[in-house]
Amino acid sequence: MIFAIAMGMGLVEKRTPATSPSGSKVRTGLRARLFAWSLGHADHTQHRLYADRKRALFTQIEGRAGSAPVVVEIGAGTGLNAAFLPTGARWVVVEPNVHFHGRIREAAQAHGLTVDLRDGAAESLPVADGEADAVVSTLVLCSVADVSRSLAEARRVLRPGGRFVFVEHVAAPPGSLLRRVQRLVRQPWGWLADGCRPDQDTGRRLAEAGFADLQMDAFRVSGGVVAPHIAGVATR
Numbered sequence: 001m002i003f004a005i006a007m008g009m010g011l012v013e014k015r016t017p018a019t020s021p022s023g024s025k026v027r028t029g030l031r032a033r034l035f036a037w038s039l040g041h042a043d044h045t046q047h048r049l050y051a052d053r054k055r056a057l058f059t060q061i062e063g064r065a066g067s068a069p070v071v072v073e074i075g076a077g078t079g080l081n082a083a084f085l086p087t088g089a090r091w092v093v094v095e096p097n098v099h100f101h102g103r104i105r106e107a108a109q110a111h112g113l114t115v116d117l118r119d120g121a122a123e124s125l126p127v128a129d130g131e132a133d134a135v136v137s138t139l140v141l142c143s144v145a146d147v148s149r150s151l152a153e154a155r156r157v158l159r160p161g162g163r164f165v166f167v168e169h170v171a172a173p174p175g176s177l178l179r180r181v182q183r184l185v186r187q188p189w190g191w192l193a194d195g196c197r198p199d200q201d202t203g204r205r206l207a208e209a210g211f212a213d214l215q216m217d218a219f220r221v222s223g224g225v226v227a228p229h230i231a232g233v234a235t236r
C-alpha cells in the first residue's frame with residue numbers, strides 16, 4: 001500500500017537467519033529501498049486515516065493469563081503499529097524489506113516493546129504453531145503472493161482464541177467503475193507500490209479462511225483507486 005508513493009531500556013532484539021523456511025529471501029535492492037523511503041514519507045497520512053480505528057481494534061489484543069502478549073506482525077513497514085500495541089508486548093516482526101528494520105527497532109524502543117525481527121514471508125511464517133496471542137496485518141495482504149495461504153499461516157501460529165487483527169484496502173464491488181479501474185492499473189500500480197494489487201478481494205478470502213469468528217466492517221478513505229477498505233478481528 002502506498003499513499004505518497006536493542007539493547008538498552010530493557011529491550012532485546014533477536015534475529016533469525018536471512019532465509020525463511022520457504023526459502024524466501026530478504027529484500028535489499030533498489031526498489032525495496034525506494035519503497036521504504038516513500039512509505040516513510042506517508043506515515044503522517046496513514047496515522048491520520050487509520051489511527052482511531054487501529055486504537056479501537058488493538059485493544060482486543062490480550063496475552064495469556066499473567067503474561068504480556070506475543071504479537072506477530074506481518075510486514076510492519078516503518079513500525080507505525082507499535083504505538084497501538086500493549087506496552088511490554090513481545091513484538092515478533094516478519095518484515096522481508098531490510099530497509100525498514102532500523103525504523104522498526106526505533107519504534108519498539110519508543111513504545112516499550114521487545115522486538116523479535118524475523119526474516120520470512122507471510123505464506124510461510126517463521127513462527128511456531130500456537131506461538132502468537134495475536135497476528136496483525138495492516139495494508140499488507142494486498143501485496144502478498146498468496147492471500148489464502150497467508151491467512152492459513154496466521155491461523156496456524158495463533159493460539160486457540162487468539163486474534164487476527166486487520167486493516168486492509170480491498171477491491172471495489174464487482175461491476176463498478178472503480179473495480180474496472182483497479183484492474184486496468186493493477187500492473188503499473190503493483191510495480192510502483194511493491195507488488196500491491198488494488199483489486200485484491202481480501203474480504204472474501206477472510207470469510208473463507210476458517211476462523212471461528214469474523215467481525216469485519218467496510219469503510220472508505222480518500223485513497224482514490226484504493227479507497228475501499230475493511231477492518232476487523234478474526235478469532236481462531
